[in-house]
Amino acid sequence: MRRLLLEMRRSLAAPSRNPRMATVLGRLLGSAFVICFLTGLYSHFLQQPEPWMHFATRPFFLYQLTQGIHITAGIACFPLLLGKLYSVFPNLFQTPPIRGFLHFLERASITLFVSTALIEITIGLLDTFQWYPFPFYFKQVHYALSFILIGSLAIHIATKLPVIRRYWFKKRSFDENGELLLDPEDRPVTSEQIVDEIGPRPEPTAPIARRVSGVTGRIFDWIDSAPPPKPAISRRGFVTTIGVATAALVALTGGQSFAFLNGINVFAPRKQGIGPDSLPVNRSAKAAQVLTTAMDPDWTLTVARQGTTMEFTYADLKAFPQHVEQLPIACVEGWSQMATWRGVRLSDLMATVGRRDSEGLRLTSLEKSGAYRRTNMGAEYVQDDRTLVALEVNGQTLDIEHGYPARMIAPGRPGVLQTKWLSRIEVL
Numbered sequence: 001m002r003r004l005l006l007e008m009r010r011s012l013a014a015p016s017r018n019p020r021m022a023t024v025l026g027r028l029l030g031s032a033f034v035i036c037f038l039t040g041l042y043s044h045f046l047q048q049p050e051p052w053m054h055f056a057t058r059p060f061f062l063y064q065l066t067q068g069i070h071i072t073a074g075i076a077c078f079p080l081l082l083g084k085l086y087s088v089f090p091n092l093f094q095t096p097p098i099r100g101f102l103h104f105l106e107r108a109s110i111t112l113f114v115s116t117a118l119i120e121i122t123i124g125l126l127d128t129f130q131w132y133p134f135p136f137y138f139k140q141v142h143y144a145l146s147f148i149l150i151g152s153l154a155i156h157i158a159t160k161l162p163v164i165r166r167y168w169f170k171k172r173s174f175d176e177n178g179e180l181l182l183d184p185e186d187r188p189v190t191s192e193q194i195v196d197e198i199g200p201r202p203e204p205t206a207p208i209a210r211r212v213s214g215v216t217g218r219i220f221d222w223i224d225s226a227p228p229p230k231p232a233i234s235r236r237g238f239v240t241t242i243g244v245a246t247a248a249l250v251a252l253t254g255g256q257s258f259a260f261l262n263g264i265n266v267f268a269p270r271k272q273g274i275g276p277d278s279l280p281v282n283r284s285a286k287a288a289q290v291l292t293t294a295m296d297p298d299w300t301l302t303v304a305r306q307g308t309t310m311e312f313t314y315a316d317l318k319a320f321p322q323h324v325e326q327l328p329i330a331c332v333e334g335w336s337q338m339a340t341w342r343g344v345r346l347s348d349l350m351a352t353v354g355r356r357d358s359e360g361l362r363l364t365s366l367e368k369s370g371a372y373r374r375t376n377m378g379a380e381y382v383q384d385d386r387t388l389v390a391l392e393v394n395g396q397t398l399d400i401e402h403g404y405p406a407r408m409i410a411p412g413r414p415g416v417l418q419t420k421w422l423s424r425i426e427v428l
């Protein structure tokens, strides 16, 4: 068994399979995961805030930025993680498999990390396509796994600290000729070493080819005489491959979150400017079952605070001073797009029922059912002058798909909280 494991490691040796490469890729991958974790937490708390939390409403594109970074960094993890797995692959065949408690901890944490990381980025990517071929709720699982992922990453880094420290700096890792300096225990396994340790390979009793005749025998002959495999990819070739793959993936999908990359958005599910009023649609009016209620000429918007209730018709809302704001829809699924909104300032509307500055709101949609039929809005968003009950987008009356007759649009909030087809706004 020991010979087999050593032989495995010997045959898997490659220029890019070394602790320096593992450290360099690990740095990038670790940073990407920490960025994803922090931006993910921000997104989580925006949607499920603790009572004491207050959020920044400026810059107005804050969530667009943090969520764009979340998705883009998550996508970059694919080539980085695969590259890292490639570079540490021979370590899978360590002998003895477990050398003590610390070593057990190291291997257990890395197993947990790799499996959770693969699931996490895969379901995250599928979510950007709104495709859920798995039997659990994306949101809860993605959130829970992120803690396992970050926890196991922390343990992994702690147990690997000596290696990370040893190979962190380029200067310490290479000699003047660009040759990698490896500590003895980090050198690849050689045939001589195996012979020294376990003795020479037992002689094969008879070459297989000679025991088999006919076509099969000839195939074995051919395998026996085949030239040894070409040397694996060079260190530089490997770095270039991972670098180009990462850059290309980011560039060819980043357009869903960052408008300047839209022209080369080949792979991401959402393009800018597509949909009614030149804006993509997430939940459709049909899915929300509002096709009749939203078009009802008797529609009113109810605004309530304690004992006071006001009903505003569409014409009433039009009679308020109308304000224009440039604000993005920034979906948790990664796509975002700027739009020009026109409508009633929310704080003007809420003043009609005497709302106080510190009071938050509850928004209700005409939508029949759905996770976002009812949402809460913190006082900071109500206070912000840019928050509108929008009646128009991009110079047109709101399309029913975008929330006709009226929808919320506030700066710095996730798309899920930009409630469409408003029906009721009440002070909490």
Ligand SMILES: Nc1nc2c(c(=O)[nH]1)N[C@H]1C(S)=C(S)[C@@H](COP(=O)(O)O)O[C@H]1N2
Residues within 6 Å of the ligand: 279, 280, 281, 282, 283, 288, 329, 330, 331, 332, 365, 366, 367, 370, 372, 373, 401, 402, 403, 415, 416, 417, 418, 419, 420, 421
């Ligand atoms: N009532 C209601 N409003 C909603 C949703 C919803 O499911 N129900 N989806 C939200 C989501 S997830 C996003 S990203 C935005 C998208 O707005 P758009 O479809 O006008 O582009 O609307 C939000 N408003």
Ligand SMILES: [Mo]
Residues within 6 Å of the ligand: 282, 330, 331, 332, 333, 415, 416
């Ligand atoms: Mo969304």
